Amino acid sequence: MRCVIxxxxxxxxxSGVLESMKGIRPEQVTGESVIIGRRHYPxxxxxxxxTRQDRRDFSADxxxxxxxxxxxxxxxxxxxxxxxxxxxxxxxxxxxxxxMSV
Numbered sequence: 001m002r003c004v005i006x007x008x009x010x011x012x013x014x015s016g017v018l019e020s021m022k023g024i025r026p027e028q029v030t031g032e033s034v035i036i037g038r039r040h041y042p043x044x045x046x047x048x049x050x051t052r053q054d055r056r057d058f059s060a061d062x063x064x065x066x067x068x069x070x071x072x073x074x075x076x077x078x079x080x081x082x083x084x085x086x087x088x089x090x091x092x093x094x095x096x097x098x099x100m101s102v
Contacts, residue, residue, distance in 0.1 A: 003066040005051055006058035012050065014070045020050045032060045035073040043067065043074065 026041045033040045044055045047063040064074045
């Protein structure tokens with residue numbers, strides 16, 4: 001399949017991506033990710049491996065669209081809630097049973 005990433009056309013196939021990522025250790029996922037095999041890879045890492053371009057040259061959206069077209073499952077940016085550390089206002093609000101508004 002012909003995909004355009006960072007203004008350059010690439011002929012990508014699902015089997016080609018699987019072969020390219022074989023033996024590559026996934027980095028920690030902090031943004032959007034793609035599932036290749038049983039591993040979750042950051043989309044920028046995948047694109048850097050398959051295109052041999054610098055990560056600053058393309059956007060995560062370009063890569064996510066290409067990987068989705070090839071049939072890979074892509075995950076959005078992980079949502080993280082509060083870490084459980086409340087400030088004095090948050091603690092007082094929690095004791096009163098009312099939501100904290102700033």
